[in-house]
Amino acid sequence: MEDQIRISDLEIYSNHGVYKEEKVLGQKFLVSAVLYTDTKRAGVSDRIEYSVDYGNVCHRIAEVMEKNTFDLIECAAETIAKTLLLEFPLIRHLEIEVKKPWAPIGMPIESVAVKIFRGWHRAYLGVGSNMGDRMEYISSAIDRIEEQQDTKVVHVSGLIETKPYGGVEQEDFLNGCIAIDTLKDPLELLDFLMDVEKQSGRVRTVRWGPRTLDLDILMYDDLVMNERELTIPHKEMHKRMFVLEPLAEIAPYLMHPLLRKTISELKETIEKE
Structure with missing residues (x-):
């Protein structure tokens, strides 16, 4: 089993959705990530350059969500996954989950989410x-x-x-x-x-x-x-x-x-x- 770095429910306010109101008014999204990487060298050396800087990962996820406008959270998840895999070479595989707590479906619901697994x-x-x-x-x-x-x-x-x-x-x-x-x-x-x-x-x-x-x-x-x-x-x-x-x-x-x-x-x- 591969080592993991987990980021849970990163809260981001951005403008995604099929409806015009969603793009204009915006709403809250929650993004979680599981980064599969070898943490042994970082754990032994205690040096950040041998690990994935999860702070930078969080900021990069936020940039993707805030600087783009997607109709679908499926597209948001794919874009985040590809961005992280290309920009952080120590990540071999990852899971990305994008939750939409205020999905406009006209019924009581906690959230709608898309979770994907991508990697090299x-x-x-x-x-x-x-x-x-x-x-x-x-x-x-x-x-x-x-x-x-x-x-x-x-x-x-x-x-x-x-x-x-x-x-x-x-x-x-x-x-x-x-x-x-x-x-x-x-x-x-x-x-x-x-x-x-x-x-x-x-x-x-x-x-x-x-x-x-x-x-x-x-x-x-x-x-x-x-x-x-x-x-x-x-x-x-x-x-x-x-x-x-x-x-x-x-x-x-x-x-x-x-x-x-x-x-x-x-x-x-x-x-x-």
Whole structure:
């Protein structure tokens, strides 16, 4: 269980709501936060720089609430969560609750509240190219990812040259893997990566065909997901040496959540075949 810093019912008067009167007259809101962070270093050293300054957090929450006007407290909660995660690097995950004690529903009620849980996620991406300036396509893709405010590139593997997969006659690939920390959920990340591919000139006409850029979500935390648009872990990753070799370079002990083997073990299995 992660350490926590708790802020309970921070009282803020601000102007949010669907109705015009709410925006003009304003009303009281109560904001609570649970900040998940490692407090051990701060607890041993007794130094504030090793902890999350909850005073600064409170003032930042108040600024978000007072300097914006939201129709929905859902949007207020999302904005607070993203602001804190981006501005306080020691916060890994958090819970935000926004209460509206005077919700205008025409009935006696103590409050209406929205509570959300948000945080950083570690994802692993496969990257490849076999058309044009392969190195430039891959480098540009990494730059595009790093430009995202809500995504950080953590590790980049070396690139290996590999034969094409799937039986379509084409040029050899350059392949590698990237580890990122992101606030995007899996489908948001997929949409973003497909946009990066599109901007590189990627055209999806032939399955396993040549491409300027290929970006695949291999793993996302220990999530298991099987939707029409996206399967996580990538359903072919454990069969592909061009994935496992660069992935083992940056995350050898990463555990496949379904096969219950590390990336190094999966790589060794293929090497023995």
